[in-house]
Amino acid sequence: MAKRITIDPITRIEGHLRIDCEIEGGSVTNAWASGQMWRGIETILKGRDPREAWIFTQRFCGV
Amino acid sequence: MNDQKADTSQEPVSTLDRLREQGVSRRDFLKFCTGVAVALGLPLGMGEAIAEAVANQKRPPVLWLSAQECTGCTESLLRSNHPTFEKLILELISLEYHETLLAGCGKQAEDWRVKSMKENKGRYILVVDGSIPVKDNGIYCKIGGKTAQSLLEEMGAQAAAVIAIGSCASWGGIPSADPNPTGATSAHEVLKMKGITTPVVNIPGCPPNPYNFLSTVLHLLTFRKLPELDEQARPKFAYGRLIHENCERRPHFDSGRFAVQFGDEGHRKGYCLYKLGCKGPETFANCPSILYNDVGAGAWPVGTGHPCFGCTEKGVGFTVPLHYPARPKYITPPTFFTEAYPGKPEVAPGTKALAAGVAGAVIGAAGAAMLTGLGKKDDENKDKEE
Numbered sequence: 316m317a318k319r320i321t322i323d324p325i326t327r328i329e330g331h332l333r334i335d336c337e338i339e340g341g342s343v344t345n346a347w348a349s350g351q352m353w354r355g356i357e358t359i360l361k362g363r364d365p366r367e368a369w370i371f372t373q374r375f376c377g378v
Numbered sequence: 379m380n381d382q383k384a385d386t387s388q389e390p391v392s393t394l395d396r397l398r399e400q401g402v403s404r405r406d407f408l409k410f411c412t413g414v415a416v417a418l419g420l421p422l423g424m425g426e427a428i429a430e431a432v433a434n435q436k437r438p439p440v441l442w443l444s445a446q447e448c449t450g451c452t453e454s455l456l457r458s459n460h461p462t463f464e465k466l467i468l469e470l471i472s473l474e475y476h477e478t479l480l481a482g483c484g485k486q487a488e489d490w491r492v493k494s495m496k497e498n499k500g501r502y503i504l505v506v507d508g509s510i511p512v513k514d515n516g517i518y519c520k521i522g523g524k525t526a527q528s529l530l531e532e533m534g535a536q537a538a539a540v541i542a543i544g545s546c547a548s549w550g551g552i553p554s555a556d557p558n559p560t561g562a563t564s565a566h567e568v569l570k571m572k573g574i575t576t577p578v579v580n581i582p583g584c585p586p587n588p589y590n591f592l593s594t595v596l597h598l599l600t601f602r603k604l605p606e607l608d609e610q611a612r613p614k615f616a617y618g619r620l621i622h623e624n625c626e627r628r629p630h631f632d633s634g635r636f637a638v639q640f641g642d643e644g645h646r647k648g649y650c651l652y653k654l655g656c657k658g659p660e661t662f663a664n665c666p667s668i669l670y671n672d673v674g675a676g677a678w679p680v681g682t683g684h685p686c687f688g689c690t691e692k693g694v695g696f697t698v699p700l701h702y703p704a705r706p707k708y709i710t711p712p713t714f715f716t717e718a719y720p721g722k723p724e725v726a727p728g729t730k731a732l733a734a735g736v737a738g739a740v741i742g743a744a745g746a747a748m749l750t751g752l753g754k755k756d757d758e759n760k761d762k763e764e
Contacts, residue, residue, distance in 0.1 A: 321484070323520075324477050324487060325483055327483075329448070331477070333520075351520040352445075352446055352519040354562065364699050366701060367699055367700035370696065370700060371696070374552050377451070377453050
């Protein structure tokens with residue numbers, strides 16, 4: 316029977332990351348990484364003046 | 379984090395000793411505190427009071443909650459060019475929880491948050507960066523399986539004060555831009571919806587100036603209360619004046635000298651950026667006076683030749699299109715102009731402000747360069763009335 320481990324939050328990175336691992340016989344057999352935050356910037360950009368797109372896109376990540 | 383904690387919990391050395399170890403002399407520290415006192419609009423002598431308050435008490439515990447953020451606020455704090463700044467901020471506060479900076483992960487991190495909250499109940503400062511999504515029960519931001527909304531409610535209720543850093547936490551910022559797909563909301567709105575009355579101070583900006591944040595923390599430490607706030611809960615010392623009032627390009631505005639296109643002659647000569655969509659006339663912030671990154675004059679958006687886009691102002695930044703002209707509804711005379719004719723008897727007090735208001739209406743309506751000789755125009759109007 317596989318054991319499942321969840322590490323959430325993953326720290327020392329920018330954003331909100333979660334890792335799920337399935338462990339069987341001492342080794343990882345399956346793993347999932349998932350972003351835990353969504354702002355919908357693609358949706359926000361739709362229909363805007365292209366000259367101001369950079370104001371939004373440059374703020375995907377501040378690191 | 380846990381190892382580091384073992385050291386600080388004993389608190390055997392004073393803040394000054396710790397700073398000395400970091401290569402910050404007492405003199406540097408006092409200079410820094412005096413600078414903060416000046417930024418806060420306090421008398422010079424208050425620098426010493428701040429230094430004393432900081433040196434003689436246990437560092438205030440700070441828990442940092444990140445919601446829908448880009449970490450730009452944290453970066454602006456940590457990557458300041460001033461060599462001692464990041465040391466100072468990390469030595470002045472005890473940063474208990476911060477997702478990006480914590481060494482421990484997952485359960486370790488969350489256990490530490492809960493433990494620290496319990497130990498410092500009612501005493502800690504909660505810093506929030508990023509907006510909080512409330513649409514669909516807040517599922518668009520989760521930390522350790524809990525929504526940012528529920529974490530803010532839990533952590534905000536037990537905090538001594540909440541500092542919302544950045545435009546997102548202050549008024550929604552970029553995630554709240556139309557059509558606001560996630561219901562991104564400011565920290566104070568989320569607390570208000572839940573009836574939580576912990577005092578909130580907003581430090582908007584994208585990113586905000588680190589000195590405005592630090593000055594607010596030091597004010598809290600020294601006087602045990604928040605600085606004076608405006609109606610949007612922003613500290614008045616930092617957000618009391620329009621960008622337009624202190625802008626180094628203001629004389630060009632008043633004389634009708636504008637850049638009309640990027641790279642044109644006016645732009646190259648450093649003329650006013652109003653016609654390129656500068657939102658300085660409707661944005662309250664101290665950017666032109668405090669500048670960024672300690673690299674000297676001109677280190678702020680307008681100084682580098684780009685119009686202000688109003689990031690500190692709800693309803694302007696990320697809302698009004700970038701190149702759409704500002705709506706200068708609160709035009710006021712610049713702070714550094716003197717009366718053209720001091721003591722001239724027929725100019726009633728306030729006429730100058732009124733004239734500026736009229737000029738604002740003119741540019742607002744026609745967008746034309748009709749600002750040459752504000753004072754003269756005023757006098758002409760006066761003559762007509764008489």
